Amino acid sequence: MQAKIKKVELRNLAFEDYKQLKNSMVESYPEMADSYWRANDIERLLGIFPEGQLVILVDGKVVGSALSLIVAEKLVDKKHNYSQIIGDYSFSTHNPQGEILYGIDVFIHPNYRGLRLGRRLYDARKELCEQLNLKAIVFAGRIPSYGQYSNKLTPTKYIEKVKSKQLHDPVLSFQLSNDFHVLRIMKNYLAGDEDSKEFAVLLEWNNIYFDESPRLINTEKNVIRLGLIQWQMRSLGNLEALFEQSEFFIDVVSGYTCDFAVFPELFIAPLMADYNHLTEAEAIRELAKHSEPIRKRFQELAISYNINIISGSMPYLENGNLYNVGFLCKRDGTSEMYTKIHVTPNEVQHWGMKGGSEIKTFDTDCGKIGIMICYDVEFPEVSRIMADEGMNILFVPFLTDTQNAYIRVKHCAQARAIENECYVAIAGCVGNLPKVNNMDIQYAQTAVFTPSDFAFPSNGIKAEATPNTEMTLIVDVDLRLLKELHEHGSVRILKDRRTDLYQIKKIEN
Structure with missing residues (x-):
């Protein structure tokens, strides 16, 4: 982490940022060869969905990014891998009429971790999801620490231990702390991700303000x-x-x-x-x-x-x-x-x-x-x-x-x-x-x-x-x-009730 920072800026990605974006990606994924977006990929993304591509700058330098598409909910419900969700890098899966904001990448340069810049990117994504009236944010998160435990834990058991904070995973622990919940485990999701044993966890954040059928009159009052x-x-x-x-x-x-x-x-x-x-x-x-x-x-x-x-x-x-x-x-x-x-x-x-x-x-x-x-x-x-x-x-x-x-x-x-x-x-x-x-x-x-x-x-x-x-x-x-x-909320009384121990129910006459 830099000793002194003058300015942090969050904004939409511009094509002129590409060189710095590439350099930060290379530093962020040293374990994965050639793990950076090509210039034509970024140009295509910006052409179809510019508002969904975000960057964090520190003192004018791109140090992190969050990239996303809008996809149909039925596509998320199907079994899929990374290549399929991005249309084999054509991004043909992007659907402006879709219901889901699908995160296809997020990273922070290792020299700038610990500043909660990733949280800023996630908060910006949530705000975008609400502004676009999308149902949820979904993405498949890597579990890079799983490789250390794969010989004794199944992915399911590993996730349970991360959720109960018995183990720490640098990606999954962060996602769970940002109000994402686990949908299911994805096998063979990202080719070459040896640290995760090519497993990923499909995660979701629900937009509580989603209006399934927006109306011009008789709208729900807030x-x-x-x-x-x-x-x-x-x-x-x-x-x-x-x-x-x-x-x-x-x-x-x-x-x-x-x-x-x-x-x-x-x-x-x-x-x-x-x-x-x-x-x-x-x-x-x-x-x-x-x-x-x-x-x-x-x-x-x-x-x-x-x-x-x-x-x-x-x-x-x-x-x-x-x-x-x-x-x-x-x-x-x-x-x-x-x-x-x-x-x-x-x-x-x-x-x-x-x-x-x-x-x-x-x-x-x-x-x-x-x-x-x-x-x-x-x-x-x-x-x-x-x-x-x-x-x-x-x-x-x-x-x-x-x-x-x-x-x-x-x-x-x-x-x-x-x-x-x-x-x-x-x-x-x-x-x-x-x-x-x-x-x-x-x-x-x-x-x-x-x-x-x-x-x-x-x-x-x-x-x-x-x-x-x-x-x-x-x-x-x-x-x-x-x-x-x-x-x-600071506490969530309705959600935190121990319904496994007690329940209140209405007796039907």
């Missing part, structure tokens, strides 16, 4: 805007008064182009004042008669304001049983129901409520979401199942009377965000209802929680409302950060 409504409990004369107040908030968050409007649990409770002469159990069953009209009205508002509405929750009678349910009213005019699974002792004692029996996620135009009602968020198994189904945002309408009850919801919601590597948005009611039995006081601080890693707030809180004040909380969440976290 940044989702949430409109959370911290609802003030107030006396309401009738159902129309509830609709008027609800539409006001929907209009507000829609005006800020929110993708979701989220109401709290049992925010319709003020309508129960008309039934205060009844027992608590009778009064809430009367309130349940409003649930279907509310669903229909919210469906209309979702269409009118072009927004997905999560209707908090409300009592719902079915076959004589009382449930706590809500509706996801989508802007396409459809709606789906979700049910509180874990009902509190208070809901059972005063209202005779029953818990639901279905765990499900919902497909929306903003990706897959989960919805849990208040107490449900204190049971981690349910949201883990949702995460396994691909949930990115978990919505939790809640209703808590005291601060300690709220703290349970808050801290459990934060835990769900961390352990499931997702966003969790909670929305609650504030104020008091002196004229409604069993609904006296409310405490809430609406918030959006995030996973805990460098791309997110250090305290795991994206935003919080002012406690106990009626307001809206409008928050953008970026789904791309979740994709990055799932693959490249």
Whole structure:
């Protein structure tokens, strides 16, 4: 390594670089005679795919390079050797309509190793793969240290020992540290590679941003805007008064182009004042008669304001049983129901409520979401199942009377965000209802929680409302950060679970 370096530059290869490229290649592969690209090869490569050819320069000198082609995925899936993948040096395998960026060479001059210049080349390749919307990077890597162990280890055993860091291979160890994973072993891949005994390892890096069918309209959204409504409990004369107040908030968050409007649990409770002469159990069953009209009205508002509405929750009678349910009213005019699974002792004692029996996620135009009602968020198994189904945002309408009850919801919601590597948005009611039995006081601080890693707030809180004040909380969440976290996070909680020891699964009814 040089003692002093003034400048390092990464750029696309130019034909004028050829002489320096050749010299660096010769130094990089001393064990392989004539192991350098000919001038006409480089000229041909630059003619068909110039953006795929990269070089690293140190103080103006070419000291490394990464060369690649675009090939069809079916070509990679077939058994092949190096000569076949490059079309016997004609590069006729290059296909601009292909799905795979195939690496055909990468090297760093031995005098410049240890500077992580190879990592720069790989990062540039990954960026190119994403920019070109290709499915993956694939290449066959040599295993040059295998020759030292070939008399006692099969290639499979050798690879396992390199992966577990019992052995070090200068090529394979580097590839694995750059997030490539092994697809299969290739036999007789590169003629003359005695150090590898002509074995190679087919490796792959997946582009998590690959869009299989890019569209000009209705494209998948990456940044989702949430409109959370911290609802003030107030006396309401009738159902129309509830609709008027609800539409006001929907209009507000829609005006800020929110993708979701989220109401709290049992925010319709003020309508129960008309039934205060009844027992608590009778009064809430009367309130349940409003649930279907509310669903229909919210469906209309979702269409009118072009927004997905999560209707908090409300009592719902079915076959004589009382449930706590809500509706996801989508802007396409459809709606789906979700049910509180874990009902509190208070809901059972005063209202005779029953818990639901279905765990499900919902497909929306903003990706897959989960919805849990208040107490449900204190049971981690349910949201883990949702995460396994691909949930990115978990919505939790809640209703808590005291601060300690709220703290349970808050801290459990934060835990769900961390352990499931997702966003969790909670929305609650504030104020008091002196004229409604069993609904006296409310405490809430609406918030959006995030996973805990460098791309997110250090305290795991994206935003919080002012406690106990009626307001809206409008928050953008970026789904791309979740994709990055799932693959490249400091820890990868979903991937690192020991499913060989324990599993959580949904019981089908």
